Amino acid sequence: MLGATYSLLGIGLTLVFGLMNVVNFAHGEFYTLGAYATFAALVLGSVNFFLAIPIAIVVGAAAGALCDRVLLRPLRGASIDTVMLVMIGVWIAMQNAELLGWGGVAKNIPTPLPTQPLTAGPVSVAPLRLFVFVVSGLLILGAHLVLAKTKLGRAMRATFQDRETAALMGVSIDRIHTITFAFGAGLAAAAGALLGPVFLLYPSMGDLASLKAFSVVILGGLGNFAGAALGGLVLGIAEELGAGYISSGYRDAVGFIIIVVVLLLRPAGLFARAERVG
Amino acid sequence: MLALERVTARYGAVTALRDVSLTVGVGEFVCLIGANGAGKSTTLKAISGLVPAAAGRIRFDGYDIHGLAPQEILKRGIAHCPEGRRVFPYMTVDENLAMGAYVRRDVAGVAADLERVFTHFPILAERRRQPAGTLSGGEQQMLAIGRALMARPRLILFDEPSLGLAPTVVETVFAIIAGIQREGTTVLMVEQNAYVALQLASRAYVMETGRIVLEGPARALADDEHVKRAYLGG
Numbered sequence A: 001m002l003g004a005t006y007s008l009l010g011i012g013l014t015l016v017f018g019l020m021n022v023v024n025f026a027h028g029e030f031y032t033l034g035a036y037a038t039f040a041a042l043v044l045g046s047v048n049f050f051l052a053i054p055i056a057i058v059v060g061a062a063a064g065a066l067c068d069r070v071l072l073r074p075l076r077g078a079s080i081d082t083v084m085l086v087m088i089g090v091w092i093a094m095q096n097a098e099l100l101g102w103g104g105v106a107k108n109i110p111t112p113l114p115t116q117p118l119t120a121g122p123v124s125v126a127p128l129r130l131f132v133f134v135v136s137g138l139l140i141l142g143a144h145l146v147l148a149k150t151k152l153g154r155a156m157r158a159t160f161q162d163r164e165t166a167a168l169m170g171v172s173i174d175r176i177h178t179i180t181f182a183f184g185a186g187l188a189a190a191a192g193a194l195l196g197p198v199f200l201l202y203p204s205m206g207d208l209a210s211l212k213a214f215s216v217v218i219l220g221g222l223g224n225f226a227g228a229a230l231g232g233l234v235l236g237i238a239e240e241l242g243a244g245y246i247s248s249g250y251r252d253a254v255g256f257i258i259i260v261v262v263l264l265l266r267p268a269g270l271f272a273r274a275e276r277v278g
Numbered sequence B: 001m002l003a004l005e006r007v008t009a010r011y012g013a014v015t016a017l018r019d020v021s022l023t024v025g026v027g028e029f030v031c032l033i034g035a036n037g038a039g040k041s042t043t044l045k046a047i048s049g050l051v052p053a054a055a056g057r058i059r060f061d062g063y064d065i066h067g068l069a070p071q072e073i074l075k076r077g078i079a080h081c082p083e084g085r086r087v088f089p090y091m092t093v094d095e096n097l098a099m100g101a102y103v104r105r106d107v108a109g110v111a112a113d114l115e116r117v118f119t120h121f122p123i124l125a126e127r128r129r130q131p132a133g134t135l136s137g138g139e140q141q142m143l144a145i146g147r148a149l150m151a152r153p154r155l156i157l158f159d160e161p162s163l164g165l166a167p168t169v170v171e172t173v174f175a176i177i178a179g180i181q182r183e184g185t186t187v188l189m190v191e192q193n194a195y196v197a198l199q200l201a202s203r204a205y206v207m208e209t210g211r212i213v214l215e216g217p218a219r220a221l222a223d224d225e226h227v228k229r230a231y232l233g234g
């Protein structure tokens, strides 16, 4: 169930890497931002949870756009290592800003849905988890449709496949980069908003999210949208099975074991094809 | 229509163009020939805004377009059909053509131009939903030309349209380009195949190591001793 949010995280990361050639170490911070934005909207702004989710997405996307405009745009054409270092800086800065703003004490978003599990035959699931799954699925579908069917998505894919020729077609590469980064940050924030009521909120919560996102991208292949969507689900399921059959303490380890195995056997990613759509 | 005045362009420390001046008049077919690395592609990139000119002036319809972003130059009516075709390989033929019309807002005009491209290139009509990367080299070149036409330009820059194509296909491609020019679109073409280029064009420029070294009517250049020796293999 939670695998779908891993997909959201992975898609954001893989798009930013594939299109912009930026390794976004601060990705998890947009997840954290989404969670805290939900908390703020809910507790301080007293809007309801369902409205808080889009608010969190908008906040995350806006922060992403700002980050690109201010920090990444001047670095276009800089080496990937330079940009990587800057993103590590953003990671540290955002995490400490969250610590400053919210304090080190974990926060809790009250569950917006009944806790009574829904049962259908032998299967039972908590309504909140089902909700997280469904909304994540819809967001992934939406992201896919934007990329596959809209003029903006076409320009993003063209930029991904051949930046110089896309510019010749009249695509503003700077604008596409800002939109892509905002898109990725918005998806990460969505994951944070959705998982907010499932877990506790604390300033360094994004680190684990970043790890999961990187794992998903490695599983799915760098720059591969469908690979990231499936990779997230695979990672989620593997973790559930590992936690269920071995021990819940092994939950996070299982994911990493799988990644090591995949990298050994299929270094281009589990779902690597010749085609990378973006 | 187009005038470059003493244009210089650099890639870092490498000076690719030195004081390049050339003009293209309305309706003309002008070609630019020269050896590999002479700076022909860079000249076209300077015109379309991909490579900023370090010095000099580039005017189109009398307006200074030097320093404008590529999309602004495209909107003014200059399309660039790049070297090596550069179709978007994972996008379908339809999507590639749609990218050609990216800056246009006139939906009806775009639809009409799409029909026109399919009439000119029936093979593309048969492959509309096929990824461009799966087309043959000749088909990709037709797609690249069709994509440039989708911008409804007044001037098209062609960069080595015959590169890497089979001889029979080369003939077709040149016939298409000649047709485009006859129908009223101005053409500036870069070619290594100097023999054909000088037959098609009315005027020509010869470029060597970043400079224009010769210019004149294409027929006169075809008879020039230096051109014959260096570019026509005789």
Ligand SMILES: Nc1ncnc2c1ncn2[C@@H]1O[C@H](COP(=O)(O)OP(=O)(O)O)[C@@H](O)[C@H]1O
Pocket: B011, B014, B015, B016, B034, B035, B036, B037, B038, B039, B040, B041, B042, B043
């Ligand atoms: N992206 C680039 N970076 C650095 N140097 C380049 C680049 N593109 C071309 N050059 C150099 O500029 C010169 C002219 O290249 P180009 O315009 O592509 O020549 P042509 O099209 O006539 O073969 C060559 O010396 C080439 O090595």
Ligand SMILES: [Mg+2]
Pocket: B037, B040, B041, B042, B083, B160
């Ligand atoms: Mg060239």
